Amino acid sequence: MRQFLFSGLxxxxxxxxxxxxALGQSASVxxxxxxxxxxxxxxSSQDAGTSASDLVINLLPDDYDSGAESQSGSRSESVxxxxxKGRTAQAIGPYDPLGIRLGQxxxxxxxxxxxxxxxxxxxxxxxxEGRIVTPEAELRVETDWSRHALxxxxxxxxxxxxxxxxxxxxxxNLSAELRLDLADETQLTLDGGFAHSKEESSVELxxxxxxxxxxxxxTGGATLDHRAGLLDLQLRGSAxxxxxxxxxxxxxxxxxxxxxxxxxxxxxxxxxxxxxIARRSYNDASxxxxxxxxxxxxxxxxxxxxxLSGEISAGVIAWEPDLAGLSGDTAMFADASLVWxxxxxxTIRGGxxxxxxxxATAARxxxxxxxxxxxxxxxxxxxxxxxxxxxxxxxxxxxxxxDWVLDAALNATYSFNRTLQxxxxxxxxxxESNWAGxxxxxxxxxxxxxIQR
Numbered sequence: 477m478r479q480f481l482f483s484g485l486x487x488x489x490x491x492x493x494x495x496x497x498a499l500g501q502s503a504s505v506x507x508x509x510x511x512x513x514x515x516x517x518x519x520s521s522q523d524a525g526t527s528a529s530d531l532v533i534n535l536l537p538d539d540y541d542s543g544a545e546s547q548s549g550s551r552s553e554s555v556x557x558x559x560x561k562g563r564t565a566q567a568i569g570p571y572d573p574l575g576i577r578l579g580q581x582x583x584x585x586x587x588x589x590x591x592x593x594x595x596x597x598x599x600x601x602x603x604x605e606g607r608i609v610t611p612e613a614e615l616r617v618e619t620d621w622s623r624h625a626l627x628x629x630x631x632x633x634x635x636x637x638x639x640x641x642x643x644x645x646x647x648x649n650l651s652a653e654l655r656l657d658l659a660d661e662t663q664l665t666l667d668g669g670f671a672h673s674k675e676e677s678s679v680e681l682x683x684x685x686x687x688x689x690x691x692x693x694x695t696g697g698a699t700l701d702h703r704a705g706l707l708d709l710q711l712r713g714s715a716x717x718x719x720x721x722x723x724x725x726x727x728x729x730x731x732x733x734x735x736x737x738x739x740x741x742x743x744x745x746x747x748x749x750x751x752x753i754a755r756r757s758y759n760d761a762s763x764x765x766x767x768x769x770x771x772x773x774x775x776x777x778x779x780x781x782x783x784l785s786g787e788i789s790a791g792v793i794a795w796e797p798d799l800a801g802l803s804g805d806t807a808m809f810a811d812a813s814l815v816w817x818x819x820x821x822x823t824i825r826g827g828x829x830x831x832x833x834x835x836a837t838a839a840r841x842x843x844x845x846x847x848x849x850x851x852x853x854x855x856x857x858x859x860x861x862x863x864x865x866x867x868x869x870x871x872x873x874x875x876x877x878x879d880w881v882l883d884a885a886l887n888a889t890y891s892f893n894r895t896l897q898x899x900x901x902x903x904x905x906x907x908e909s910n911w912a913g914x915x916x917x918x919x920x921x922x923x924x925x926x927i928q929r
Contacts, residue, residue, distance in 0.1 A: 584929065589610075591608075599918050609635075627652070632649075661702060699712040715731050754770075768796050784815070787814075805840055849866075859891075
């Protein structure tokens with residue numbers, strides 16, 4: 477069944493892409509002609525600079541408008557009326573795919589061929605080198621409705637191993653989000669997802685004593701937002717089911733229910749209080765990981781600002797196991813998710829995250845504190861550089877174990893035209909533990925050629 481789903485996705489992506497290269501070349505020529513006509517009038521207004529930022533800007537075409545740049549680094553440009561129909565809400569950059577219009581739907585198919593070299597193919601303490609080739613097909617669907625919105629995404633990949641010699645791994649993902657504008661002050665968002673892939677090596681997997689197998693995760697949720705006078709109200713809930721192939725003892729269901737009350741002091745600053753309760757339930761009632769968690773926070777959300785958006789909060793999280801004789805744990809936290817765009821060339825994202833969950837190890841629970849930072853820079857209008865990093869501290873309550881986890885990546889995307897992209901990345905993952913034999917390091921280099929429409 478999985479091979480059938482992936483084959484269907486591959487066909488649906490490849491058919492629209494069959495003429496993409498030729499059309500992309502034509503679109504590139506048209507865009508160049510358009511840029512040339514605009515550059516003749518705007519280029520004369522630019523002065524040469526001597527600073528580092530000026531030198532970078534001088535490398536850009538004369539018609540490049542850094543002030544109007546979107547967060548993704550793509551500049552808006554004129555397109556034909558048919559291409560732009562109904563898409564005024566989002567900027568269309570000179571290297572963004574135009575998609576395929578079917579009535580009020582826009583389809584964005586793509587096909588990427590990845591090549592990967594790594595020194596630790598399984599991410600284990602004694603891992604071996606690996607060389608992997610992965611064809612990946614993706615199809616995104618967006619709507620062009622006057623009210624409401626629907627976003628769909630389907631992706632499939634097959635990873636073939638040149639070394640070590642083993643069977644190919646497959647991966648399939650489906651996601652959907654439906655936004656319903658019920659009234660001027662009320663919005664309902666429904667979402668769902670399906671993911672099937674080979675699980676990665678982890679502390680939790682090692683603790684089970686099982687070998688890595690395929691995991692299937694099915695999720696669904698709903699969020700209701702309503703403006704009631706001076707209050708912004710939110711009610712949200714979700715449910716998920718995690719299933720492991722041939723290892724039903726590890727299967728579990730999860731549930732979340734949360735609420736938020738915000739009090740806008742301006743149209744951009746919204747203080748709020750937030751509470752959420754979650755439950756994890758295994759088929760085996762005696763499973764020590766069955767239990768509930770409760771999370772409460774106060775914070776401030778920033779919206780509708782040109783350069784800064786996001787939120788920051790602080791609070792407490794508690795974990796209470798079902799099994800008699802096991803004690804629970806609590807932890808204070810400060811969370812944040814911020815996006816800063818000082819100009820059209822830079823987008824800086826930063827985050828703080830805290831989690832307290834059950835664990836398959838002998839610990840009562842594991843508390844994870846993470847700090848992340850990424851910088852997206854448009855070096856040229858068709859060349860984006862992204863540097864990202866995350867540091868996590870894992871504390872296993874009831875044990876003396878403490879782990880530090882570092883993940884870092886450098887990614888570059890070069891667009892030849894609207895149709896063809898070259899993507900390269902260097903990634904490093906490292907775990908340092910005070911428990912012997914648990915340290916791991918993985919370095920990976922990936923190169924991909926992407927055809928999109």
